[in-house]
Amino acid sequence: MRKIRAKIPYRLDRLPWSRWHILVVIALGITWVLDGLEVTIVGVISSVLTRPQTLNLTEFQASFLGTAYILGAVIGAIVFSYLTDKYGRKKLFMVMLGIYVAGTVLSALSWNFLSIALFRTITGLGIGGEYSAINSAIDELIPARVRGWVDLAINGSWWIGTMVGSALSLYLLNPHEFPIDLGWRLSFAVGAILGVSIMLIRRYVPESPRWLLVHGKVEEAEEVVKQIEMKVQNSKELSEPKKSISITPIGNVGFRLVFKTVFGRYKKRAILGLWLMAGQAFLYNAIFFTYSLILSKFYNVPSDEIGLYIFPFAIGNFTGPLILGRLFDSLGRRKMISLTYIISGSLLAFTGYLFYLGILNAFTQTFAWVIIFFFASAGASSAYLTVSEVFPLEIRAMAIAVFYAIGTGLSSYAPSFFGYLLGSKQPSDLFIGYLIGALLMIFPGILTIFLGVDAERKSLEEVAKPLSEIIESDEKADSK
Known part of the structure; x- marks a missing residue:
């Protein structure tokens, strides 16, 4: 195909922050809110589901629901990411949201362990598919100078869903308000309602001009950018960027080329990415999916009061990316990623030791987790x-x-692993789990110092060359 030269990426990067960007953040960032809501609901109701009046699950089965959800998300991410790169970001938005809503509604109708495990897997399929489409679109639409802070803030909005879920649990899981076998079912309705509502907003989010460009749809990409510019420029005249990019559309790309490019040409970046994803996934999956079980088993916190402890924990997680996010664009990715990983891992190890000594209570345990995850969330x-x-x-x-x-698949066993450790009811066993989580955060932090990418305030095309340019370069090298 013919080579295309365009200024579209740089025209998007030089746009001033506007209400249109806020609309994009809300419409697409809701995925993280929904995921946080789902994880919180399952985390809070896990102890409720072990009761004879509900599904009468074992502690291991209740913890496994987190694993089922994660496995569904992993499968959804792989399958639908291919379709996202092939058919576009926008077309997959509604499909993924529809699958999520269906899985959530079905979860509320579960009648035994197998049914709820299956429905949680379906819910995970929708959320996993959303991740690849949403994160791609956000990065491709947000100006480079604020990409780090916006990405972190959006990812941190996961904890808005957690706050909503924990607040609702105080009401819906209160046996004085609803029968014990009804409250947990109603909890799932909130996610379904949010999912349906956000479909209306997503109609106004355009296809990514960058995606259109690399698929040879230049005229359509130009038209989308013009419409965006008209919405954001107001009375100020936008300067024409001096930089341009040269791209040869190469059509659809398969996973074989993806693995060859990622783990071949970008081997160091791949190693770093795997450790970063695996470390944080293990930490969160291990701690959060068993949060209510730890509070109820070791600190005797009633099920209908667990939300009171999750709420401050969620605030710490939300404010971390929000407050620290701007430093990722100013001080840089390398410094901030290494600091947040190493600090949170070190604090987790210290808190785990205090838990082992038995000197914590429900309040001090929660306070410690708030501090740890302020950094871990970022x-x-x-x-x-x-x-x-x-x-x-x-x-x-x-x-x-x-x-x-x-990364998530490797850590999907974390909820079940911690559920197994909880079964012994020995603080020493959980301390071992905390130490593993701490090491899996500290090591990627150290690795970032050496392998980190200084991507702050740079166009995506400057951080990584277009694949067509890489292929052309390799072909020229092979011909010599």
């Missing part, structure tokens, strides 16, 4: 930011999916 968000901006545009969605799937 670090975890930066893992998604890293894998979404350091690989070529043509394979962005599939690259995100590969790292999400491998």
Whole structure:
């Protein structure tokens, strides 16, 4: 195909922040809110589901629901990322949201362990598919100078869903308000309502001009950018960017080329991305999916009061990326990623030791987790930011999916593993689990010092060359 020269990426990057960008953030960032809501609901109701009046699950089965959801998300990310890069970001938005809503509604109708495990897997399929499409679109639409902060803030909005879920649990799981076998079912309705509502907003989000460009749809890409510019410029005249990019559309890309590019040409970035994703995924999956069980088993916190402890925990996680996010664009990715990972891992090890000594109570345990995850949340968000901006545009969605799937898949056993440790009811066993989580955060932090990518305030095309340019360069090298 013919080579295309365009200024579209740089025209998007030089746009002033506007209400249109806020609309994009709300319409697409809701995915993280929904995911946070789903994880919180399952985390809070896990102890309720072990009761004879509900599904009468064992502690291991209740913990496994988190694993089922994660496995569904991994499969969804892989399958739908290919379709996202092939058919576009926008077309997959509604499909993924529809699958999520269906899975959530079905979860509310579960009648035994097998049914709820299956429905949680379906829900995960929708959310996993959303991750690759949403993160790709956000990075491709947000100006480079604020991409780090916006990405972290959006990823941190996961905890808005957590706050909503924990607040609702105080009401819906209160036996004085609803029968015990009804409240947990109603909890799932909130996610379905939010999912349906956001479909109306997403109609106004355009297809990514960058995706259109690399697929040879230049006129359509130009038209979308013009419409965006008209919405954001107001009375100020936008300057014409001096830079341009040269791209040869190469059509659809398969996972074979993705793996060859990511783990061949970008081997160091791949190693870093895997460790960042796996470390934060293990930490969150291990701690959060068993949060209510730890509070109820070790600190005797009633099920209908667990939301009171989750709410401050969620605030710490939300404010971390929000407050620290701007430093990822000013001080830089390398410094901030390493700091947030190393600090959170070190604090987790220290808190685990205090738990082992038995000197914590429900309040001090929660306070410690708030401090730990203030830093861990910013670090975890930066893992998604890293894998979404350091690989070529043509394979962005599939690259995100590969790292999400491998990293999350490797840590999907964490809820079940911690559920097993909880079964012994021995603080010493859980302390071992905390130490493993701490090491899996500290090591990627150290690794970032040496392998980190200084992507702050740079266009995506400057961070990673277009795949077509890489292929042309390799062909020329082979011909010599």
